[in-house]
Each structure stands twice: as C-alpha cells, then as structure tokens.
Amino acid sequence: MTRILAIEDEPDIALALRMLFERGGYGFELATNGRVGLRTVHDVRPDLVVLDVGLPEMDGWTVLERVRDFADVPILMLTAHGEESEKVRGLRGGADDYLTKPFNNNELLARVEALLRRARATGRTADRIGSGVYDDGVVRIDRRIRQVEVEGRPVDLTRTEFRLLNVLVQHAGAVLSPSQLLEQVWDDPTGIAPERVKFAVLRLRRKLGWASDASPIAAVRGVGYRYRPPA
Template sequence: MARILAVDDDPDVLVVLRLLFDASEHELLCVGDGRAGLRLLHQTRPHLFLLDLGLAAAPGMDGWDVLERVRDIADLPVLLFSEHGGVADKVRGLRGGADDVLTKPFAAIELLARVEALLRRAGAGAGEGTVVYDDGEVRVDPRTRLVAVGGRELELTGTEFRLLNVLVRNAGAALTLSDLLASVWDDPTGIAPDRVKFAVLRLRRKLGWSGNGSPLSAVRGVGYRYRPRGVNRARPVTSS
C-alpha cells in the first residue's frame, strides 16, 4: 500500500480522490493549499505527490511554486492535474520536473493506471541490483543511489537517476525515445516523448554537461547516446 499526498483546492475533486483511493487500498492524504501540502510532505514522506496546477495561490505560492519547491526538497514521483489541457502547461510541467500531467476532467481508470505506473517505476528504481558502474568519470551505484561525476557527488531525482543509469549501462548505444520511455518511465506505448527531452536537459544541467562536448548527446532521428570520456571505458565494478 502506498501513501499518496494530493494537493487540490477543489473540494469535489478531493471527494472523488478519496473514494477512488479508498477502493484501491492506497492511503490518501488531502489538503487544499500548497503550504499545507509542503508541511505534510515533510511530515509523512509520501510515495507519490498529486498536485493541481490551478491551485489558488496562498500568499506567494501557486501550483507552479509548489512544484518547484517539491523538486527542491523531495525525490518522489509527481503527477500534475491541469485544467487547460494545453501543450504549454504540459511542456512547462515536464520541464519543471513533473513525471506526468493529466488533464481535468479525467477518467478514474486513467488516473489509477497512471498512478500505478508511477509507483511501479519508483519501486523498480530502488532495487536495480548492486553492480556499480564506473568509467573513470561517472560512477553510479544503484544500491546506494549515489552518483559522482569527476569525483563530485550529486543528488538526482528518481527519474534523473533511472535515466542516467539506463544510459551509462548502455554506453555507446543509441537508445530510442521508445527505449527510454519503456525503461525509465515504464511507458512502452511511447506516449509523450517530450518528457525524455526535458529530463535529458535537466540531467545535463545538473551534471554540468550542458556545453559542447557533452558525453550525453542526441542522435538525430533516434534518441540519445552516452559515450564515456573516462580512461576506464564502461567498466562495471562489483559493489562492496
């Protein structure tokens, strides 16, 4: 059973969510404003965060502000609710670190399917084996989820960690958007490939690879490829 935190200022939506998740046996916590949601996030450590982008702004904090703050302080899947359904909201949400965006009004069966996919993916990310990847520049330890680039340890979100882990363990290979969606987002249908682009952009910035000569490059018409620059190319080592 997962603990899910929902932040939405529409009482009708919260009623629907309570009924839906009671039936699914997940524990649901609901609040109607962003500041209360962030407090509960600290106190309860949920497995999934549901956030309405149309959240009425508390003093200085609307839905976008809450998303930014969540991504600063927590590593958990985030599913956004958007009332407009426009491309701009979806793009901004994915670029801001959300894992998925669902347009209101939504079908209960679709919400549950997306929630289960996000929870399944997050659970898979925690148990990816104990083999450490180390090519001399990049070190990725799935057991501890520690990542170091050039000896500098970095903190990645769950999505960023899974993305980097898949890319480095397929070093030299051009991975298609469908490959990455299936491996990182548990989305074999290939829906919303833009989420790969934005996740790669965030990962590059965090790893300091945003300039020319990045080992993580786009392959035109295919997807993305990681090419090790370290002296010990693609040398997996056993975790102690």
C-alpha cells in the same frame, strides 16, 4: 494502504477528491497550499500526488519543480487550462500526467491507477540495476549505496534520474531511442510519452552540472541519446 496527497485549494474540488479516493480504498491527505504540500510530500511520502496548478502563494509549477529536486513520486497535474503549452510545461517540470478541470471521476481514477501501476513497475526496474561501481574518470556511480559523483563532486539524484544515468552509462557509446529509454527507465513499453525522456535528460544534465553543448549525454537528432565516456 496506498496514500494519495491532493494539493488543492478549492474546497469543492478537495471534497470531491477526498470522497473519490476514500471510496476507492485509498488513504487520502489534503494540503490547501503549496508550502504545506511540500512539507507533506517530505513528511508523509505519499504514493501519488494530485497537484493543482492554480495554488495561492506558491503555484503548482513551483511546487512541481521543488518536489522533483528530492522525490520521484508520481504527480498528476490539475489545471483549468488545456493549452498545449501548459502540458509541455508540466512535462518539462517532471509531471507524469495532466488533466483539465472539470474532469471525469472515472478518467481521473483510471489515470491514477495507471500511474501507480507504472510506479510499482519502475520499482522493479530499479531492482534490476544491480550492484557494483561504474567509474570512467568523470562519472562514478556506486550502485550499492546509490551514490553518484561527477569529477569527485557528490550529486543528489532522484530515483528516476539515477536509473536514467545508469541505463545510459550501461550502453555507453550506443544511441538509445526515447522508446528504449521509456521501457528501460520508466518500464513504459508503449512509448507514448517521448517528451518525458527529453525533459528528464535536461533535468539530469542540469543536476550533473553539464551544459547541453558540453555534456557527455549527447542528443542525436531524430534518433535518441548517447552517453559518451571520456576518451
């Protein structure tokens, strides 16, 4: 059974989410604060997380950032504010979708179903990465055991970050547009969320320990991104 975790502290909304998802045939877990939510993501490994921004103690932004350090689970953010800056902040932090309260139940279900379909599709994309080892003297990727090293230092990447790096090195020297990366990494041929690529690249660079001006992953203004192997 597909399991959905809601990290939500408002009892009325939590109850509404439970009824909505259980009636839809989903398994449902609830965490009423961010710390419990993080533990539940780690222990239960849900298929999707509905995450409220306005949580007590540890807010939703912090929870999002910490989840993205170890998991690629689809995350739909709920917030009482609909400002563009909040949506950008969510995308930058690694959220997959964003919905403003009060929300329409049918819209929420439709968004959840779309995220789950995309997650299943990206699982198939990961299977197509193949096996073998890539090593250019700086980056070493062992696809057989999903291990990445940078100058001999092991780096722990999420599944999406691993796919993103693989696609870039497989096309080393070529510029890939955001739409191409969305299709090959996220299996999203619509290309409707190019901001996702930008912020995923920023997170990948940070984990690999590369400042943007010295990174082998170069942004080509107005075109896309290119991996430049060492000469």
